[in-house]
Amino acid sequence: MKWSDTLFPAALTLGILVLWEVLVQIMHTPAFILPPPSAIGLCAVIKAPLIWPHALATALEIVLGITLALGTSIPLAIFMFARPGIEKGLSPFLVASQAVPVFALAPLLVIWLGYGIWSKVFMAWVIIFFPITVSLLSGLKSCDPDFRKLFTLMGAGFWMKLRLLYWPWALPQFFAGLKVGVTVATIGAVIGEWVGAQKGLGYLMIQSNARLNTDLVFACILWLSGMGIGLWALVSFAEKRMVTWKNN
């Protein structure tokens, strides 16, 4: 990694922030539409005691959503992989489920699932589920057929092949999907908090938005981004630990 390469993003960040700050000042953009970054940063720090419990609630929803998504999409991907005929029939449903704008359904969903935590977890789940399933399935399907045959010759059953061959083969692609999934999971939870929440960053944002505390809205976004980046880093770390065999 060249020194200039590390410098570049830092410079970029700084540049964007400064430009933003300056533009907001020069153009007299009202703070209730786009607060200057300095105000956002300040608010994110000063209001931390207010934000913290909400962030915790959202984090719990996200974690539950991710857990649920892993627990469902991994078996489903494996099932669809094991039965290509079923995959053909099922994938339109999966695709259709994704094209459903959940947030439009969010208010109704909340009524079906109640105003508790589960409607939010469900939202996060719906959003993560798809990228994980698709990437895992595509990873499994990309397995070299010559190796598949080798395992058949060794007398390995489907589960053995899965454990020793398909799964390690699909891991890199699975992780790519997981990275996308955990990142957008934050949005899922927030959309879930849109209606029927008493807590959570989404709730706080809606309230602050209505009260024209736009700097708090953006401070919440900053916290959310932090959570997204944290999850991303966590997945990247897990990837590094689990995909050790790449020769570079």
Next chain:
Amino acid sequence: MKWSDTLFPAALTLGILVLWEVLVQIMHTPAFILPPPSAIGLCAVIKAPLIWPHALATALEIVLGITLALGTSIPLAIFMFARPGIEKGLSPFLVASQAVPVFALAPLLVIWLGYGIWSKVFMAWVIIFFPITVSLLSGLKSCDPDFRKLFTLMGAGFWMKLRLLYWPWALPQFFAGLKVGVTVATIGAVIGEWVGAQKGLGYLMIQSNARLNTDLVFACILWLSGMGIGLWALVSFAEKRMVTWKNN
């Protein structure tokens, strides 16, 4: 493909629909909470003349969004691949960009892009951009280093390597990401239509929802799903045409 495999999803669909219909009838669920599938289907057909122009508007937004996303995420992924240092610095921004909920952006978008089609295209773009970039980047990075060295020995420059090696290598993963991307693009456009729209399926849904025309809401969802499946099929077709060399 076994016959039972084709049968299974069909049976599943039918089963779900019948169960839904029966449950709604038995429990006397009011149509504004959950309309029966028959009513949705009927509405989707009968109201087609009403839905059609809205669907057209949304479709245009989606297509433009996808085009824009391809035009930006491909160069960005390649750039980040070419400069891993920059990738390290830039990816937090990408991740952070995914955590921004729309309603915070809506007034901003109106200010920057106006009430026209571009604020919707922008939303679609934001949503598709991420999965495509991540999957393409991960595909490029997965390239066997031995082949990279071979091309270096042949005196190939970066662009040559990209054309002859990295790009074909990344294609399968790129398509996996594109599939996720085009599917959620429908959501992006619909979300965008929250921002001061006069047209589009998202606009129609919001209106119908507030007016308690829940069957029309679901009919719109049906149309949207259809569009999602269509895009998915299109990408799958393109994949089949472009990734021809897999030996199975």
Next chain:
Amino acid sequence: QKLVLMLDWFPNVDHLPVYVAQKSGYFAAQGLEVEIIVPSETSDALKLAAAGKVDLAVSYQPQTIMAADAGLKVKAVAPLVVKPLTTLMFLDESIKNPADLSGKKIGYTVPGLMDMLLKGFADINGITDYTPVNVGFTILPALASKQVAAVMGPFKTYETVTMQQQGVTARFFELEKYGIPEYEELIFAAGDATLETKKAAVHGFVIAVHKALADIKKDPDKALSLYFEALPDVDKEIETKAFALTAEYFAAPGQVSNPEKWQTFIDFALKYGLIKNTIRPQDLIYSQNND
């Protein structure tokens, strides 16, 4: 000249005078071309008006007061609906007075506004231990599924009709009858900057709307048919019934906002913590004589 008007919600009979003015060519007669835009969120209209990105906003008197409290430079230009329409709505017949809702979940429609009003309402009427829940626009489903016992925010003129259409009889407490001061439900608002740069156009707009209001009083059926011409997609039955209920609440032609009403509500808002600063009605109500 071009004017951009952002509504408070999706178009409905509340906005009928605007569409009548449009269809009757009253805007054109004032040399105006009015573009009508639907918002993504109820607070968008005021925000964008204050920022000068839309010229006019349809808003609510309480919202305008709270926005001014938050420092937005906006003024009410003219009233549209002069009496409160907002209710606390419920289905359960056994609820006879507000205190019966104690200990229950109560929904509200517009976060940041209706939850505050609900708080005041509960304080005044002795509702204790309730849990406020944001239900967004899904008022009826939330009520019908018994997820909440009541909802703060639906209009007695519109939501009652849509519910009737679905076979549900809505009951409600009218806010002004339970200790909340009377206020002007819907007003036109504009940003201070717009009022300086496009003063004449705004005047023209107000004149055109007043003409439309006069027409509505004279010939309601004609007005309604002009409205349907402008919005061919709407459910005619619901809108017709809702119009019958709404018509009497529209501002009279030439009517201006009443500063005393505003003062009363500002006092109330201060008392129940909806706002923090003292605000003078004359700073909020724009009148041609002011300058």
Next chain:
Amino acid sequence: MLEVLGLAKSFGLQTIFENFDLNLPHGRFTVLVGPSGCGKSTLFDCLTGIVCPDQGRIVWQGNAIAHLGSLAAYMQQKDMLLPWLTLEENSLLPVQARPRTLRDMKQAKQTLARIFERIGLTGFGAHYPYQVSGGMRQRCALARTLMFDRDLVLLDEPLSALDAITRRELQNLLLMLQKEFGKTVLMITHDIEEALVLADEIILVGPTPMTILERFQPKASKPREFTQPEFMETKARILSRLLTEKEKIQG
């Protein structure tokens, strides 16, 4: 033990087999020699079911079967090592892949240690395939094939990447496998001397479609040295036969 009758297989317009017959008696060491690209590997693939023949019957110990599947141990021409497993893990795959007990596994590990010793991989068990040389990868693939523990062993150019000395050692290992463990071995090689040293029978095949040109049964007792004059003659014979058949494959 194994009989192939009327095997037919084409890839598009290219016919690899047309009514091809083969017969392998129990416990014998048979070596297949033939020009590059004539269809030797494809024959193995058809036998094991990796490739699906267009026609033909396979009879295994008196029973007609579709293909051998996991009845035979098959060492393919490519080494086919999994990049995420070490050499030891790769070699243990045939044991891992089937239902087994902990004791099976322990025994297998001991067996493998002995095999690694013989093939010169001791100390490299924890290396990943990309960390070892081409010849070592080939030896690892051979070790894995031996871990299959089947009566029939199919070897596709198993020693092609090895130096002369290592090669000779492993030839002896293969002979021991046949003799002491009673395995039936069918092996492909391009090294005629290797064929002469190892084979009970050498089958010389030619293209296209693949036909059996000639069969040789070296009589000398094993272990053999190539220097016997009988062999020189046979080698020359095979070479000249190969030469005349060679051109057919092109075109």
Next chain:
Amino acid sequence: MLEVLGLAKSFGLQTIFENFDLNLPHGRFTVLVGPSGCGKSTLFDCLTGIVCPDQGRIVWQGNAIAHLGSLAAYMQQKDMLLPWLTLEENSLLPVQARPRTLRDMKQAKQTLARIFERIGLTGFGAHYPYQVSGGMRQRCALARTLMFDRDLVLLDEPLSALDAITRRELQNLLLMLQKEFGKTVLMITHDIEEALVLADEIILVGPTPMTILERFQPKASKPREFTQPEFMETKARILSRLLTEKEKIQG
């Protein structure tokens, strides 16, 4: 033409080179022979920069360079064919990869057609790598290496998967390459007879770390036949030397 001085390279605790020197005169055909796993391929990788040596200097035509990079044509031990390109496309890569004109390309295609003719791949240009035999893949990799058109050619076991006849033909091709096109060739092989037939100099290396055990300069004029008595003797000598050095590599 090429000089390597004080090369050192270790993988973890395993030292492959320690102060290793080598010197290749212009226009010569040098063959490297040594036990499997002793570091021959690693030497090539260090020369070309695929592997980064710990120490050492490379001097190329009088100039010190970090590594040869694209100065040499290198045929690796693995065939390294891209699965999504046909044999023809794969072979044309070295031309494609560099700036070129349309005429270059046309000429290259003609050259390639001639090479395919000689190595027996005519008619298989449109096949994908998975559609051809192991020996054909190796020949395609050789064709690609010839398309590099560099003065120095490094070949790592280029003919190991070929039958005796094809092998002999391609040996002649390599000789022609050296003689008619004046290339300097450095080749690794395990086939001592091949080494004797081709080499101006045979370098026998042993493990570990890799050292030059002995150098042989066969005097007979080319084309040679292996049957010359001088060769028999040299072969026996190399074999016995290999045998004694063999054990060192293990442990």
